[in-house]
Amino acid sequence: METATVHLLEIKATMLTKPSLYTSIPIAVEKHDLPGKAFSEAFTKDIGISKGLENFALGEMLVLSQALGNIFLGETFSAFICVHNDSNQIAKDIVIKTDLQTSSQRLTLLSATINEPVPKLDPSESIEQVIQHEVKELGMHLLVCAVSYTSPKGEKMFFRKLFKFNVIKPLDVKTKFYPEENEMYLEAQVQNITKVPLTMESVKFEPSLHYTSEDLNDLTSPFHVGKSFLLNPNDTYQYLYRIRTKYSSTMQERVKSPSSAVGKLDIVWRSAMGEKGRLQTSQLQKAPFTVPELNLKITKLPDAICVEKKFEMTCTLQNTSERKFDCQLLMTKSKDGGIVWCGTSGKRLGILTPGTSIGLQLQFLPLATGLQTIGGIKILDSITSKTYSFDDIAKIFVYASLQSPFPT
Template structure:
């Protein structure tokens, strides 16, 4: 590699980024200070010095955050007094795992004095750690000899957000996803978009809704501040038979878009999120329909779905046992039609609330008459009785 000072060409590299804000600390004075009198001002006329905010351009490559777009301006200048032929400029980005070519530009004609070969490169950074921008300049001397030189520019890619997730399994086909996102940059950022892209097996509903629309939409997050988001996912009916399989463990990806305080956009997408699969059950009872408002001593109906997740057909019988605050009405010990594997049937239950407050529907028993095995279902659903 040749020393670039021996060459007729000069390579200049500048990262294109928004300016930052530099804030000067004000210097306050008191009545006893001598500075105002020296300057010919009274202390009441000059309460402070050096106040205000100023934009400052970056003086180095600095740091860049994961998900942001690295943009740089490259310029090869001919500062000699003669033409230079066969000028080419190559820019590669070396990461911890790969080398990416960002630009490969050349001139078919000669580069005249005081002119330049320019290029603008951009790349969305998707890896953490050290990155090196490698710029290679090649040209021909008047005698036809090919010469070259290169420059290296090193910068660090940092993690902007700390994302934590937690799953709450409701049933085998439903799950809540709680997401906590912390701003670990030194500056405020605007959370422009936080969404969950579900897998093809699930539907998703965001529960971060307030009276003003989406919760925390377009709001600034201070350094170290944490924002929480909640999603409700349900298996699509066509995939219910896969509820206890590994295929149902894949939930989807979080897509996060933010902006810095001066408008630079960044985007992060997590890897596939996975939930823990619930232990397979032979039978599963799910509530499909229940009245929203209940009054004490007024009967109500609950529509339930009973699903056979076992590998054999079952001949079933349903029994009820009364609880203290909810009484079962109607017949108990009635038989159902034979239920084949992975099939469901619907049962309408009649109950009478005897106390106000939150009451739990319990005391349902399903008996497999062929195996003489009893399945007990408690805390099937909770209702509010007024």
């Protein structure tokens, strides 16, 4: 018949976190109800309730965490490990080992104070140590605390205890590249997906070796990336960066085939009680930029126009290929239908040799108010019978009144 092993020592683990404000559940009753004022008097006598604010859930006291809970990715996991001798005998040669097991690896966490066996532990005494680790993986984590010691009878004893905590994602980061001929733009959307406000300290873009970056965020805005600001739950803030390819220091020319790894975002925030967190994205990869054979550039376009008032757009059609085009202008309806073109479709533009360009003056009529998209322009090459479409080439604001909403 097997008997359970009774150990002399006991181990406990508690996450070291900032305290949270004490909350209560107030119960309000009418005067004619049976409890009468009993609940109100009980709340008034509660030392954790804010005086004069008995019907509010928020109290004046701070509460320490009693167990391992959730932690945000990028924060530092700190735990207090305590091995206590709750028997009346002396334990000898105590060795404490703490491992952190994730879904992909197992890490040994070393204490800053205890690295060697403790010769003995008297009754009612404790061994205490603090471990820290910056969490870099999502999902459930397992803290494995193992203790080995020698009993008064000289027996080698061993036991371990497991503590679970979950690492959750605090921020959702979405990125999008807008490539141009000699540069590109990076748009980053950072969303707070937690249930508590986060104080954003910095959101910086760190370019890779072949690139330089320029922060295009508003320097005068209180939400500037260099200043701290509050990001409420489910709120999203956008950042914009201009990225250029570096020039070679020896050849003084542009690097012809730079790496597709452009750089990474470095985000630093603090949670409600000041806990600091940091996230770094993986290397952002740009899509290969191919120069179109025909390039349409806008040279003149009004910012806003009154509805049902015809306006003109001036643009340039450039041949960037090594062959000639016999161009024909085709005008079709845009996708949203808010703007229609005025003129004759099928107009022949003539021969466009390599490296040359031709100016176009196109007229449109806005039929709907709001931010409208200009598109539906097609160029037909009569030599190859290939059609080049230009959709969503520009946006214009269409207002209803005869007076422009923009100051002159």
